[in-house]
Structure formats: C-alpha cells, structure tokens
Amino acid sequence: MRTSDISKFDFNLLRALHVLLRERNVTRAANDLHVTQQAMSGSLKRLRQYFDDPLFIRVGQHLEPTPMALALVAPVRDAMRQIAMTLETTPTFAPEVTRRHFRVAMSDHASLTLLPDLIANMAYAAPGITYEIQPVTKHTLYHLDLGELDLCVMPQNLRVHQSNLSNVCPKIRSTTLFDDCFVCVIDANNPTVGQELTLDQYVTMHHAALKMTDGLQSLVEVSWINAGIAPHIAASASSFASLICMVPGTPLVATVHRRLAYKFKTIAPLRILDCPVQIDVTRQQLNWHYRNDNDPTHRFVREAMVSAGATMQ
Template sequence: MRFNKLDLNLLVALDALLTEQNISRAAEKIYLSQSAMSSALARLRDYFGDELLVQVGRKMELTPRAQALQDPVRDILVRVDSTVSAQPDFVPAHSDRVFRLHLSDYTMTTLMPHVLALAYQRAPGIRLELRAQIMHPHRVLERGEADLLIIPKEYCSVDHPAELLLTETFCCVLWDQSPLAKGEMTAERYLAAGHIIVQPGAVHSALEDGFMHKLGIERKVEVTTYSFLSPAQLLPGTNRIATMHRRLAQEAARSLPVVLRDAPVPMPAMEQSMQWHKHRTSDPGLIWLRGLIKEAVVVMDHAHDDERL
C-alpha cells in the first residue's frame, strides 16, 4: 500500500532503523533478513533524499532529517497499533493479555503485591511485565514499549494523560539501638547526624533529596545507595538516619530493628501518579487495569491502618 508514493510497509522498517541505529539489530527486531533491511534502507534513502543513517567510526548515527522523523514515525505506528489492536470489550477472567509497567522499587514493594493479588483473583490469565524506572520515562510510552508508568507527578509528561494514585509522606528511620532513637528528633540532631540517601542512578534524583536542596537544607551524607529499599537495611549498627517514604519505612520496620520518627524539617509530600499514552485512553484493558491499581491503593492503606490499631 502506498501513500504519497511511499510504501507504508517501509514505515515499520524505518522505525526499527531509527530506534536501533543498526541494520542487523533492526532486521532482527522486525524479523527481516539483513539483506532485506538493507534494501529497505536504500528505498527509504531514495524516497527521503537523505542518507538517514551514516557510518561514524564503528557505529551508525542518525542524520538531522532522521532525527526529525523519529518521533513522528513512532507516533504514527503507536496510533495505528492502538486502533487496530484495541478490542471492544475486555473480559478479565478470560484474558491472557500482557501488560508492561515501568515503576520504582518503592512501588514494587508497597503497592504491587496488592495489585498482583487482586489481578490473580479476577484475571488469573493476564501477565504483568514489571520493568525498572528509566530516565525520561515518557519515551517508552511514545515508543509503545510500556502500557503504564507509575511515577511521581513531577516526572509525568504534559503530552499524555495521568491520574493521581496516592500521596506519600516522608519520615526518619533509625536503628532502634541508636542514641538518636531516644528522645525527640530535633532539626539540630537531624542535621548533625550522618545520613544515608538514595541516588537512583539512571533515573532522576530522589525526590526527598531534591526537596532538601530546594529548601537549602544540607545533610551530612555518609552513604549513598541506588535502591529505595536499602537505606533501612543499612542502618542497624550505626547512628545514621535515613529519610524514607513512610509506607516503605513501615514495610521495613516489620522485619528490621529500626524505628520511625517524624521528620523535623519541612518535607513536601510526594504525589504518585500513573500515566498512559494518549492514544490508549479508551483501551478497555487499560481502563480495567487502572481501576484495579486504584483499588489496590485502598487495600494497601487499609492494611496499614489495621496494623496501627
């Protein structure tokens, strides 16, 4: 099929080439032979009057024209895929659909056990691929590589719809034998102590660290770690403090010799949201999954409330 003299089948090859920037990998991605992909690239170069991919040293790089095509071509294919693959109905009990979610280890530990338990009851045949958070998470939505993101509101893209899931506060976590665990946790004691903080690596810096910088609060950082789960595990045997998401800290306190204290410095709450591609707003399966996740938040917080009674 052709549109404006372009064979539309070449759009799939073009997307793979622009994404992989390698003829062999692009061919593997869409199940073509390398010679067929080379032929497709030659036809694309002829149509656009541009090299698109050029050899620079040992790798290939996109030309400016190719860079300008990258997002529009992906958007077209995602729009077509969401239109063609959308089912008029979604029957959870009979579905074997795969849902791909990007989330942090905070969400993995606190919320996802409740999501999976509800999903197992109502849709035992569905599969969930839980993937690590990445820098610029909206890009995996736009490439059609994720169905849903669960991320802080600050990191949501303005180009796609999002919905607030929960509000999270922060607290101090300390080894229960530390002198800091006794008496009032004042701002002076907090700032004088050594701290364990999270620097998630490839993703954005931790929100609580960003809050501290905005408020002009300088902590004495003695340990940095890449995981939101690990600070509480690194506290026992030390007089250090970790400032953690409260729900995650409560999970840690179940099994570790740690205690929780209110933060003595002003800490804005984190607003955790879920985001999906604008072309998939009416997808019945995603509508069901989003509703299930919101229900899981209620179940999670009821469980925490029961523990405090």
Template sequence: MNLASIDLNLLVAFEALIEERHVTRAAGRIGLAQPSMSSALRRLRELFDDELFLRTASGMQPTEKALALARPIGAALEQIRQALAPRQGFEPATSNRRFAVAVTDYGDLVVVPTLVRLLRREAPGVDLAVRPITDAGDALARLERGELDALIGGHLPDSALCLRRRLIEERFVCIRDPARAGGGADMTLSEYAALPHALFSAAGGDGLPSAIDIALDQMGLRRRVAVTLPHVVAVPFAVAGTDLVATMAERVARRFAASAGVAVLPLPCEVAAFDIDLLHARRALADPALRWLMNAIATAAAD
C-alpha cells in the same frame, strides 16, 4: 477559521508528527507515503502560520506553538475516536492481553505487589511486564510512542500527550536502629542534623540537594551523607545495627521495618508531602483493556 474548509486528516497527521518527531515514521504510523506526509506538514504550516517542527541534529523538534496545540488536538481526536469506536468491552477473566508498565522503586515496592495480586485474582490470563524507570524523559517518550502502557512513580514529567492521575500522597519519615532510637522518643532536629545519614540514590551520586537538604538549609543546618546506596531496599538493612539515620517514604519504610529491624520515627522538620502518580497516553481512553488497567492500578494504590 471556517472548520468546513479544513481537512481534518491534517490533525491526524499532526498528532503522528508530534508523537514520532520524524516524517517517515509518522507517515508509516497512519498509513501514508513519505511524500504525502511531507505535503501534510506543508499544509499544516500554512494552516497554523507556523513552522511547527524544526529540523535539528537530534531530529524534528516541535515549536512552542506545536506544543501548545498538542494537548487540545489530541483531546479532540480522542473524543472523536471514542464516539466512532464500536462499543466493545474487556473481559479480564478471559483475556490474554499483555501490558507493559514502567515504575520507580517506590512503585515497584508499594503498588506493583498489590497490582499483581489483583491481576492474578481477576485476570489470570493477563501478562504484566514491569520495567524500571531509570530515565524519566526516556520512559515518557516510550509511553508516548506506545511502547509502554503506563508509568507509575513520583516526580514524573508532564506531557501534552498523556494524562496524569494522583495515586498516593506520600510523606517522609526517619528510620534508625531501635537500640539508638531513644525508646521511641521523637528525634530532635539538632540530633537529626548531627547524625550520619544513609541515602538512596539510583543515579549513583550523592542525590543532593534533596527536599530534605533544602529544608535543612533554610534553617541553617546541613547533614552529612555517610553512605550512599543505589537501591532503596538496601537502605533499612544498612541502617540496622549502626548509628546511621535515613529518610525514606513512609510506606517503603514501614514495609521493611520489621524484616530489616529498624524503628520508624517522625521527620523532625517540615517537608512537603509528594505525590505518586499514574501517567498514561490519552489514546488509552479509547481502549477498554487499558481503561481497565488504569482503574486496576488505581485500586491497587488505594489498597
């Protein structure tokens, strides 16, 4: 393919189409009329010898080839933007920028408080809007559209338009009422499986099967979930003063152990650690303010 014969503006049109999944919205995003964007799509299809986008009842859906092209084209355009952008900085101490991030309960409890303290110390004029991640797919789509600046949480979906940075490696622990924790002795696996469990499930279901249940099943064991709670912060307070046991992320458990009055114990079976990640759009690399925010989030997580 002769690069000199290609209109590179077509790649800008492709990027808008892959993010908007709608011809008219994509046209408006890059300042084209709708017929011009339709023409660009026709030329893109000829260039790549693929339909690229298929019309469905739920809107335009990218083909496998379009999805494969999204990451390298997005990265190439981002490098061009950075090379051509004026070298402007970001002064957090004097900025009045507003950022919007979406977080899971874990991110809200463990990362956000430290991030807020950092912002108040280093960027007192900056405003931060924190939204809950109730649907990871929807949150990712909002990040891709630029409605959010970042996502923070575990088990976040991948996107060719976004970059992922691991913030924290987390592991599971158990919590119990101290009077029933055996004076600090580790819980046996058989005891753990026999006890009634409290479980956090944001969706309101029983949350099964989880990594815990899969591990137990491999050993021929099964636990009984006696109480299901919709907010993770409620779990340690529900466990305190009862015969319940709960399995939680260690940093969340330790944050509430003293105030709830629960003991933190090792998990009596091997369950893989999990990552808490930061997701942001590739275009954030070209924005000094967003680059500063991503570094601030990473710093808060490390603290």
C-alpha cells in the same frame, strides 16, 4: 517509487522501518527482528527506493535520520501500535480471558507498596494480563510517547522535572494514586536516640541518602536546603529500599517514605521516628498516553491501579 496502493506495499518493511527509527543501527535492528544483517540492509535499500530518500545517513557508528525519516517517526509508531491493538482485538472485553502484556515503568516506592496488592488482585480478576516492570528514568515519558511503555507510576515532582519534553507532556494523561509522607528510620537498638529524634541529632548523625541521576534533587535534599542544613552523607543509593536496608546494625539514619518504612519494619530491626525537618508530601501519579484512553484493557488496568491506590489511602 511511492504508491498509494497498499496492496503493492510489503508491510514487513513497515516493521523494519519502525525498528530502524528506534535503533538507528542496522545490526541492532537485525538482532531485534531476528533476521540477518544482510536482510536488514536489503529492507533499508527497498525503503530508500520506496520513499526516494536515503532515510538514514551514516555518522560514525550511528545512522542519523534524514528530515523524511524524522517525519515518519510518529505515523509509523502509531501504525505499529494500531496493528498491535488490532491483533489483540476480541469480540467483547472479558478480563478473565483477555491476554495482554503491559510494560510499566514504576518507582521503587510504588513497586514495593502498590504493586504487590495490584498483582494479587489481578491474578484472579485477569490472569491473562502480564506485566514487565522497569525503573523510572529521565526518558520515561519519552518512551511512553513512543509506545515503548504502556504505563508509568512516578512521583508528581519527578513528572514536573520532565516537563522540558514540551512536545510530549501534552499527550500524557495522569491521575493521582496515593500520597505518602517521610519519616526517619534507625536501627532498633541505636543507643544514641531516645523516643524522639531532635534536629540537632538529625544534623550530626551520618545519613544514608538517595542519589538521583541526571542532576535531580530528591524531596529530602530540597528540604535540607530549605532548612539550611547539610547533613553528612555516609552512604548513598539509587532507591529508598536500599537506604532502609543499610540501616540495621549501623548508626545510620535514613529519611524515607512512611509506607516503605513500615513494610520493612516487619522484616528488619528498625525504629521509625518523626522527621524533625519539614518535607513536602510526595504524590505518586499514574501516567499514560492519550492514545490509550479508550482501550478497554488499558482502561481496566488503569482502574485497577487507581483502586489499589485508593485502598492504600
């Protein structure tokens, strides 16, 4: 039976509920908390008794949350986040002694250009802060809302594509880190291209092109459509870095970010040329949940990212 006397509530059950709401599977939840499946089933039984609600109903191999369980998602998530922040509280914020782990979703563009300088600077300014870098997916803003990510860096146009998360996006703050433009990269010894790459050559060449998931189109693909051209795609990959690595020793051309192209030019035989097709400038944005606005450690890392982006500009 539910009671408002928190002294009688086992807060281990709150942790169990948080994982069950995320995993919706007793076995996975038990593995996440490093307990037996029997112990997790016991926790679920006690939660059902406390809330006087089944909370989860089995549908096939999954547990589907009841309306009561869905109503608990946000308050339980926020409570767990507040507990974590409480445990990390220090009397004063001192970057040189603060210990914190940040989970950051980041595009490959940002991870190869912004991240190295950021890590180099923070290694001295805040050596106790660690980072776990994850790829950006269609679920990134949702995970940011759930508190499963602390920050994400993604192109502005990709943020727009995720705007269908109408209940999430208003909670997400963002700021610009840096802009970049697109260039073409070819093998340094490509005999068919002179000092300039003409539109006719660009259209007839074989391309290494970005293949985005979830039916999204890259800025390059959009520019091709706007220009009324359909270049032949000989190879595709999910990252711009992979496209550049395909070019040396081949007749391929890849249309990639200028900063990435020049970074790889120092280690690979590449030529960098202006792209004959007009492509919009890409803008990398830093995103975070508003609940972290006043968290001093979080703010410190955000400011370090903004500073690194300004240095790149």
